[in-house]
Amino acid sequence: MSSISTLFTPHHHLCDEAFADAEAAGAEGRWADAAAATARFSSLMEVHLRAEEDTLFPAFEAATGMTQGPTQVMRMEHGHVRALIQRMERALTAKDADEFAGAAETMLVLMQQHNLKEERMLYPMCDQALGGDGDLFAKLSAQLAP
């Protein structure tokens, strides 16, 4: 069944895979691999965050009138995610293993608790409010496509 949940949740897992590769490579001092995996992770995350901020959240806000609620908090957390990715990238440039591991672990917990709120609450709410919107679904599918 096509739904916001089934579209966005697997994309979270793609991001997880790239993250796990980046973190492991950093922990083992394989800096070139860590840089490549972090770049892949960063790019996947940006695609994901953009699809939500530019398309999904505005549609949800228009349909429900909830502009200051969940989507606002999600946007704020997206800012935190971007800041931590930058921190991981700076640590990579400096080849600072401790800083990279610390930023990566914090990124993981932030990202996972963020995803949890989306998967358990926001996406089901979006499906309820926007479930029948085929054009929106097609647009989001195109945005998330590799």
Add this chain to the structure above:
Amino acid sequence: MSAALSFEQAPPLSVPHRFFLTGPLFGVAAGVLVALRGDEVVLSRWSMATFAAVHLVTVGFMLQVMCGALMQFLPVAAGANVWRPRLVAGVVHPSLTLGAVALTAGFLGAGADAMRAAVVLLGAGLTAFVAVTGLGLARSPAIGPTLLLLRSAVAALAVTAGLGVALAAIFAWGAALPLVQLVHLHAAWGLGGWALLLVIAVALLVVPMFQLTPPYPVRFSRGLGLAVAGALAAWTVGVVLDVAALDVVATSFGVGALGAFAVKTLHLQSKRRRKVLDTTVFAWRVGLGCLLVAGAALVALRLPLPALARARLEYLLGVALVAGAFPAMMAGMLYKIVGFIEWLHLQRVMAVPPTMQKVLPDARARWQWRVFTGAVLLLVGGALWPPLARLGGLGFAAACVILELHLISATRLYLRLSAAAALETPATP
């Protein structure tokens, strides 16, 4: 669907931290008590020293940490808003703290007045906590089996507390109630209901999330909940109506549930996509191993045994659950929870807040885990050679001292950095 759902709802840092900073102190007291009176603890689950040691951990340490963690966790995991968390924590925390002190004092000979104080304090604190978290969970818009398990866990806490109050009334007012049956029910609902259900509910979320394992299958999760419910129902009816045959049913369901949970979690962890191994994974392994030991002890206790062997197995069961499984998993998670929520609060006031690793480095968690695991092994060894239990108590106290020192150092770092950030922020006109 609640329009008021904000998705952030992280309570002020002081809300979870007051519980987290208090819990390990009771762990220290429990360890010291076992170090002093370990012989009585090994000898019988019915000794007053055992009652005191068990409640220092379950009410003093576990309940504190669980309440603090739930107040932090419920909004994120279940979208369950906790009503006025600062006020609730301001009532629940001192009630639980003083109540645990009074209860322990009551067991150790302070008399009926101490028990009466314990009834009032713990009764009031837990009523407030169950009411607020129960209401938040009842209104939750979240989906998935975790929500049902969390609701069941809080309901089991209410039952445990009710049974505990009835038991304390025997000591406090000489109430004519069946002590042995009530103890059987109280222990089953507290450890097998509240604690186990909560750990399962939390594991269903945090193991896949933070270790990047495959998820627990939904049918498996539902089956676990049903098995625990079946075990508690069979046990309760069996004890109340004195039907010995139901004992076997309860044991089958209970051991099946905790065994399946432990084996499945270890299996999922073996398939983790996250390659970096941190101490929390080791803490889970110790906790899950202790659950398997508890399951084996529960099965062995159904066999016809001489009194001494039965007493030793009961001691082993208690150690595996009360000193091993639950504290191991809680301590492992505390290092992550505290590190993350300090980062979460500090990034609001600083451009580059310390990462979780800077707040609580994994090397510290590993150090605590080693001492804790050694202590649990000594306590388990006490079932074979009782003097080891005293050493184990000392080790348990040491592990709790280390945990407390680490939490204090993390809190001081937070206070220092947030005060410095406040000084740098220009005052708003």
